[in-house]
Amino acid sequence: MILSEPWRLLVFVAGIIAFIALNAAYLVWLERKVAGHIQRRIGPKEVGPFGLLQPLADGIKLMSKQLLVPKGVDPLLFKVAPLLVLVPAVMSFVTIPFSEKLVARNIDIGLLMIFAFASVNVMGLLLGGWGSNNKYAVISAARAVSQNVAYEIPMLITVVTMIMLTHTMNLNEIVIQQAGGVWNWHIFANPLMPIAFLIFFICSLAETNRAPFDLGEAESELIAGFHTEYSGMGFGVFFMGEYANIIIGCGLATILFLGGWQCPFGILPGWWWFLAKVYFLIFCVMWIRWTYPRTTLWGLLNLSWKILIPFSLLILLLTGAMIKVWPLITGAS
Amino acid sequence: MNDLARSQNQETFVLNLGPQHPATHGVLRVKLTMDGEYVVHAEPVLGYVHRMHEKMGENRTWAQFMPNTARLDYLGALSYNHGYVKVVEQAMGIEVPERAEYLRVITVELNRIASHLLWYGAFVLDLGGFTPLLYAFDDREHVLDLLESVTGSRLTFCYFRFGGLYNDVDDNFVGGARAFIKRLRRRLPDYHNLVTKNIILIKRLKDVGVLSAEMCRKYGATGPVLRGSGVDYDVRRNEPYSVYPELDFEVPVYGEGDSMARYMVRMDEIEQCMRIVEQALDKLPEGPVVAEKVPKILKPPPGDYYSAVEAARGTFGIRIVSDGTNTPYRMKLRSPTFSNLSLFGEASRGMLLPDALALMGSLDLVIPEIDR
Amino acid sequence: MSGYFKELFGGTKSLAVGLGITIKYMVKPVVTVQYPHETLVMTPRFRGHIELVGNEETGAPNCVVCGMCQKACPSNCISLAGEKPEGAKKKILTSYILDFTKCSLCGLCVESCKFEAIAFSRDYNLAGPRKDAYVFDLKKRLEEKSG
Ligand code: SF4
Ligand code: SF4
Numbered sequence: 001m002i003l004s005e006p007w008r009l010l011v012f013v014a015g016i017i018a019f020i021a022l023n024a025a026y027l028v029w030l031e032r033k034v035a036g037h038i039q040r041r042i043g044p045k046e047v048g049p050f051g052l053l054q055p056l057a058d059g060i061k062l063m064s065k066q067l068l069v070p071k072g073v074d075p076l077l078f079k080v081a082p083l084l085v086l087v088p089a090v091m092s093f094v095t096i097p098f099s100e101k102l103v104a105r106n107i108d109i110g111l112l113m114i115f116a117f118a119s120v121n122v123m124g125l126l127l128g129g130w131g132s133n134n135k136y137a138v139i140s141a142a143r144a145v146s147q148n149v150a151y152e153i154p155m156l157i158t159v160v161t162m163i164m165l166t167h168t169m170n171l172n173e174i175v176i177q178q179a180g181g182v183w184n185w186h187i188f189a190n191p192l193m194p195i196a197f198l199i200f201f202i203c204s205l206a207e208t209n210r211a212p213f214d215l216g217e218a219e220s221e222l223i224a225g226f227h228t229e230y231s232g233m234g235f236g237v238f239f240m241g242e243y244a245n246i247i248i249g250c251g252l253a254t255i256l257f258l259g260g261w262q263c264p265f266g267i268l269p270g271w272w273w274f275l276a277k278v279y280f281l282i283f284c285v286m287w288i289r290w291t292y293p294r295t296t297l298w299g300l301l302n303l304s305w306k307i308l309i310p311f312s313l314l315i316l317l318l319t320g321a322m323i324k325v326w327p328l329i330t331g332a333s
Numbered sequence: 334m335n336d337l338a339r340s341q342n343q344e345t346f347v348l349n350l351g352p353q354h355p356a357t358h359g360v361l362r363v364k365l366t367m368d369g370e371y372v373v374h375a376e377p378v379l380g381y382v383h384r385m386h387e388k389m390g391e392n393r394t395w396a397q398f399m400p401n402t403a404r405l406d407y408l409g410a411l412s413y414n415h416g417y418v419k420v421v422e423q424a425m426g427i428e429v430p431e432r433a434e435y436l437r438v439i440t441v442e443l444n445r446i447a448s449h450l451l452w453y454g455a456f457v458l459d460l461g462g463f464t465p466l467l468y469a470f471d472d473r474e475h476v477l478d479l480l481e482s483v484t485g486s487r488l489t490f491c492y493f494r495f496g497g498l499y500n501d502v503d504d505n506f507v508g509g510a511r512a513f514i515k516r517l518r519r520r521l522p523d524y525h526n527l528v529t530k531n532i533i534l535i536k537r538l539k540d541v542g543v544l545s546a547e548m549c550r551k552y553g554a555t556g557p558v559l560r561g562s563g564v565d566y567d568v569r570r571n572e573p574y575s576v577y578p579e580l581d582f583e584v585p586v587y588g589e590g591d592s593m594a595r596y597m598v599r600m601d602e603i604e605q606c607m608r609i610v611e612q613a614l615d616k617l618p619e620g621p622v623v624a625e626k627v628p629k630i631l632k633p634p635p636g637d638y639y640s641a642v643e644a645a646r647g648t649f650g651i652r653i654v655s656d657g658t659n660t661p662y663r664m665k666l667r668s669p670t671f672s673n674l675s676l677f678g679e680a681s682r683g684m685l686l687p688d689a690l691a692l693m694g695s696l697d698l699v700i701p702e703i704d705r
Numbered sequence: 706m707s708g709y710f711k712e713l714f715g716g717t718k719s720l721a722v723g724l725g726i727t728i729k730y731m732v733k734p735v736v737t738v739q740y741p742h743e744t745l746v747m748t749p750r751f752r753g754h755i756e757l758v759g760n761e762e763t764g765a766p767n768c769v770v771c772g773m774c775q776k777a778c779p780s781n782c783i784s785l786a787g788e789k790p791e792g793a794k795k796k797i798l799t800s801y802i803l804d805f806t807k808c809s810l811c812g813l814c815v816e817s818c819k820f821e822a823i824a825f826s827r828d829y830n831l832a833g834p835r836k837d838a839y840v841f842d843l844k845k846r847l848e849e850k851s852g
Contacts, residue, residue: 038727039467041737135348139370139686211461212533220356220459221687291727292533292720294461296687297370299536307713397779400811464727471736478748485752485825491811499812500750527726532716 024243025055065232077131084124085241088117099270129226140225144216154308155203175260204249211289250281359700390664403489406702409645420640424633448645459694496624538593542692553672556647561595563588568643592695753826764851767822774814
């Protein structure tokens with residue numbers, strides 16, 4: 001069935017929203033299960049088999065709760081902020097290729113667009129924190145902003161390296177370049193790429209405010225950070241946005257480094273492989289969260305400025321050298 | 334313009350940490366004056382769980398005060414039981430049978446392990462790591478099972494009696510205690526690999542919250558806080574009581590005075606506790622567990638008595654004044670975390686909020702014991 | 706500079722070791738007891754609320770209404786009454802009420818009773834919405850138990 005372009009886009013966006021909502025619900029379930037087993041307990045198990053209906057129960061609970069708007073908040077900012085977190089995430093999904101055909105809009109600057117939208121996300125946190133009229137929330141919002149700014153730099157440098165390597169910002173094309181077996185994945189393109197992958201992964205952890213970089217939420221310091229004052233679906237939307245951002249972070253890592261929807265063995269459709277890789281990365285994100293204590297803001301900035309940025313710059317330079325200088329040497333001989 | 338925007342015109346703002354805050358472990362309230370994320374001034378506000386234990390002591394018989402001692406520091410209740418029976422025995426001149434003394438030491442040290450394990454978990458939780466708490470709880474459950482099998486309770490023990498114990502232990506307990514120590518020895522390396530050596534934790538604790546020995550003395554800080562600042566003082570060794578002199582153990586001391594030092598003191602203490610328990614189990618003599626001549630109705634001779642024990646959090650001192658009747662005339666409890674907390678105001682000045690909370694966690698506060 | 710790299714490598718290693726430990730525990734079986742589907746049996750010395758002990762043959766309470774337990778209790782949890790029927794040698798218990806809301810399970814009452822008339826129960830499923838559900842009529846409980 002061929003749909004005209006606007007309709008196709010609409011169907012995809014609806015699909016993406018459903019995907020995000022469902023994912024947020026079941027990632028929470030997964031997170032609780034992973035946390036449970038790491039801590040040698042079971043996790044949710046009462047509602048439905050293996051607790052599989054727990055997200056449904058939680059969703060109903062969140063939706064049926066009153067949307068409390070506390071006294072003294074800025075009503076407009078307070079209500080808009082959760083959407084400012086969720087909507088950019090939805091927009092970013094538009095360019096992510098789930099398989100060769102399964103992509104809402106295959107545009108040439110997909111990578112750029114995702115990063116453009118990713119910076120809007122932090123705006124949502126800032127406004128939510130500021131609009132809440134809560135000191136904890138303001139501290140948290142300020143933290144989230146400085147953290148995001150600091151980590152965007154090494155992340156973008158790594159992405160620039162990738163663009164130099166692939167000569168394109170079209171995500172689907174990047175994936176297509178990695179066809180033909182595990183060894184063609186960009187993570188193995190040259191010896192520096194595993195480090196680049198690591199940097200990218202750490203940065204996406206920090207960008208999505210995940211532990212050990214969950215300074216914005218730091219429950220033992222700031223109660224619940226920027227969403228302290230949110231109840232019901234306001235909180236729910238923040239949550240969905242957060243998990244959507246995790247999927248985007250892991251999805252990008254998969255596309256850029258792990259071959260996207262390319263399957264190493266030629267079995268099963270592409271989207272299956274894409275999701276498998278993404279969920280594996282998400283599992284790692286959870287695994288990390290339930291292992292480490294939280295860093296402080298200084299620790300975080302130190303890591304960014306003293307380790308990640310120098311290393312990513314080094315990789316950028318070396319990759320550039322490899323691309324430009326190496327052919328000259330070999331070509332000259 | 335909302336309230337907050339208005340208060341932004343000032344240089345600083347007041348942040349109420351608690352009485353319901355995840356980091357204060359109970360109902361402590363700290364009024365923080367903040368400049369951004371820096372603490373300018375911290376003022377602990379106490380009394381949210383004040384239950385007048387000292388006054389209660391004046392209104393009940395000597396024996397009836399026993400359960401109260403377990404409700405000061407509910408995480409290391411047996412040390413407090415011990416402190417109280419010790420001072421009354423001292424007043425009455427009661428000789429405690431050897432076996433009872435050994436069993437007291439064994440149970441108190443097991444209780445100390447349980448308390449330190451809980452602190453370890455809660456401290457890492459303060460720093461944002463959730464999983465170590467559950468691992469520590471797993472081990473702590475085993476200690477509590479053991480203690481439950483002898484004392485009947487898991488938390489608020491009321492096991493010691495003037496002149497001895499409530500009841501004797503059996504071989505199951507001895508075997509169980511040995512098995513537990515074996516288990517914990519196996520687990521401790523995991524604790525260290527997961528937390529102690531973790532670079533994030535080291536970065537958070539090293540050189541953070543440095544307390545000088547002088548400051549500790551000034552505020553009367555004791556226990557691991559004092560020993561983390563390089564002062565080698567432990568009541569169990571400096572003013573020996575019970576059968577501690579017969580047991581060979583070390584007092585871990587770290588000179589750095591930072592949060593890491595306090596962390597290490599407690600982790601090392603767990604190991605020393607295991608050593609003490611093992612030796613005491615080896616030496617455990619046969620015999621009665623209650624002294625023969627303990628009068629039914631206690632009337633300590635008039636006088637003023639003081640005695641101290643080393644509880645999990647520091648020196649627990651108890652002073653009783655008897656007027657020769659069957660109720661105390663005055664009961665004064667010196668609880669260690671009260672002094673340990675009082676240095677927080679001075680020590681946290683100029684610190685970042687997360688660091689100040691790490692410092693607070695490293696003091697190992699138990700609020701009901703501060704408020705009494 | 707060498708310190709920088711040393712810290713970098715040492716730190717990375719410590720992080721990897723940490724991940725190794727959590728994954729090791731993740732594949733191990735769970736240790737929690739799935740209450741209320743599973744329950745534990747309390748140890749013989751477990752201190753639940755106190756209960757009256759009956760005579761093994763007749764089932765009548767061992768209590769002789771001496772009132773020692775009442776006096777020993779620090780929290781005045783126990784109120785009891787007894788009467789001396791015409792011609793009987795001993796008093797018999799007519800009521801024994803325990804206010805469990807105040808009890809601190811200290812064991813002073815059990816200890817003070819010389820007639821082995823009270824003991825700790827092994828009940829621990831004691832949660833409820835109302836306070837007065839915890840004022841136990843121990844005499845009635847004993848009668849119900851001995852049927
Ligand atoms: S256990 Fe203690 S508090 Fe409870 S009824 Fe007996 S004496 Fe009273
Ligand atoms: S001490 Fe024993 S015999 Fe006396 S009243 Fe209490 S339960 Fe009855």
